[in-house]
Amino acid sequence: MFSAYTTLFRTPGAMKFSLAAIIGRMPVSMDSLALIFIVVAASDSYALAGALSATASIVVSIAMPYWARVSDRIGQRALLIRVVPIKLIGMSIFLALVLNHAPTWTWFISIIVAEATSVNLGGLVRRRWLHILNPDKTTTAEDNTDRHLVNTAYSLEALNDEFVFIAGPIIATACATSIDPSAGLIAGMLFLVVGAPLFALQSATEPPASPKREIDPHPHVIKRKSLQAIVLPTLFIGGFFGAVAIVTVSFTDELGHKSQSGLLLALWASGSACAAILNGLIKWRISHAARFIIFLISLTLLSIPFHFVHSISWLAIALFFNGFAIAPLIVSAYGVAETAVPSEQITEALSWVIAGMPLGGAISSATAGWVIDTYGAQTAYWLPLGFMTAALVATLPYFTTYKGLIGYSSQHD
Numbered sequence: 001m002f003s004a005y006t007t008l009f010r011t012p013g014a015m016k017f018s019l020a021a022i023i024g025r026m027p028v029s030m031d032s033l034a035l036i037f038i039v040v041a042a043s044d045s046y047a048l049a050g051a052l053s054a055t056a057s058i059v060v061s062i063a064m065p066y067w068a069r070v071s072d073r074i075g076q077r078a079l080l081i082r083v084v085p086i087k088l089i090g091m092s093i094f095l096a097l098v099l100n101h102a103p104t105w106t107w108f109i110s111i112i113v114a115e116a117t118s119v120n121l122g123g124l125v126r127r128r129w130l131h132i133l134n135p136d137k138t139t140t141a142e143d144n145t146d147r148h149l150v151n152t153a154y155s156l157e158a159l160n161d162e163f164v165f166i167a168g169p170i171i172a173t174a175c176a177t178s179i180d181p182s183a184g185l186i187a188g189m190l191f192l193v194v195g196a197p198l199f200a201l202q203s204a205t206e207p208p209a210s211p212k213r214e215i216d217p218h219p220h221v222i223k224r225k226s227l228q229a230i231v232l233p234t235l236f237i238g239g240f241f242g243a244v245a246i247v248t249v250s251f252t253d254e255l256g257h258k259s260q261s262g263l264l265l266a267l268w269a270s271g272s273a274c275a276a277i278l279n280g281l282i283k284w285r286i287s288h289a290a291r292f293i294i295f296l297i298s299l300t301l302l303s304i305p306f307h308f309v310h311s312i313s314w315l316a317i318a319l320f321f322n323g324f325a326i327a328p329l330i331v332s333a334y335g336v337a338e339t340a341v342p343s344e345q346i347t348e349a350l351s352w353v354i355a356g357m358p359l360g361g362a363i364s365s366a367t368a369g370w371v372i373d374t375y376g377a378q379t380a381y382w383l384p385l386g387f388m389t390a391a392l393v394a395t396l397p398y399f400t401t402y403k404g405l406i407g408y409s410s411q412h413d
């Protein structure tokens with residue numbers, strides 16, 4: 001039953017780069033929360049912390065596709081040894097400025113510089129899986145034997161993402177509250193210091209660089225409608241994630257159980273983790289695009305029960321089952337992106353899948369805060385459903401594109 005996962009674990013070098021990628025992307029789930037801890041401790045202003053967090057999210061959304069394109073051009077190792085040191089220096093400067101109570105405008109400048117060098121390590125590791133499981137994307141001879149393994153690998157990384165988003169906030173909170181407000185951000189930097197070099201050192205599994213073609217160059221990936229059809233809905237999905245998180249914290253606070261908010265969000269991620277494991281075992285006979293639409297609808301429907309919960313226990317159940325649609329949805333989105341572009345542009349395409357999520361999260365966090373203050377947390381649970389409805393509506397302009405993608409032969413999926 002688990003033969004596909006066994007094959008992945010036995011693939012030479014695979015577990016080394018996958019584990020390194022887990023360590024290296026821990027800051028993704030830690031930095032935003034850790035930033036809030038240190039800024040609030042230094043300024044006693046949640047508004048300033050929120051503004052800095054939103055600014056960082058916007059910069060990350062812009063930076064990730066750019067660095068993914070550079071990775072396709074010069075290679076993953078060459079990118080990481082250039083960019084990661086700049087990121088660490090930028091975060092160190094930000095820390096120094098905050099701790100020494102420098103003018104707040106300098107905090108914004110430093111966080112912009114630091115986040116401008118953010119690399120989507122999740123995209124890099126998925127590109128590496130594709131390379132070692134399907135080294136020649138220009139042929140279809142390997143489709144029947146290897147494409148299921150690619151789906152399993154993407155599902156494994158979705159499971160790893162859930163681990164990151166369960167463990168990261170817990171570690172950041174523990175460090176910031178038990179050691180020092182700045183310790184959460186420092187812990188994230190340490191994970192990056194260890195994980196990124198370990199990942200870069202795995203040269204045997206690194207996909208080859210693809211220098212820019214001067215003759216008959218490929219158009220920018222975002223110009224492809226098949227990729228746009230995924231990127232626009234995922235922006236609103238990012239808004240859904242952000243809204244659920246902040247409304248859940250507020251809901252538990254209203255019931256006098258704010259300390260349980262972390263456990264509830266962990267249950268949400270656990271539901272997604274279970275779905276990721278199951279998704280990797282299934283040999284799908286329908287296209288990635290069809291699965292994306294199915295799980296997009298499923299996640300929307302599974303958001304409705306939030307409006308009928310009035311206790312922590314029922315909210316826990318609703319969150320757990322809501323999570324069941326998340327991992328398969330993201331895996332399907334990556335699948336559409338990967339098959340939409342030539343091999344020379346895959347990393348950039350994979351990065352675009354989640355590039356809009358931080359932006360959507362920033363928008364939803366600000367909106368959710370206002371709705372909670374004005375109408376209460378129970379009413380604010382309409383916001384996640386609203387974002388998912390918007391994600392569904394965002395697919396309508398690409399009806400013809402989806403029709404073509406869904407009709408794509410399953411042997412190529």
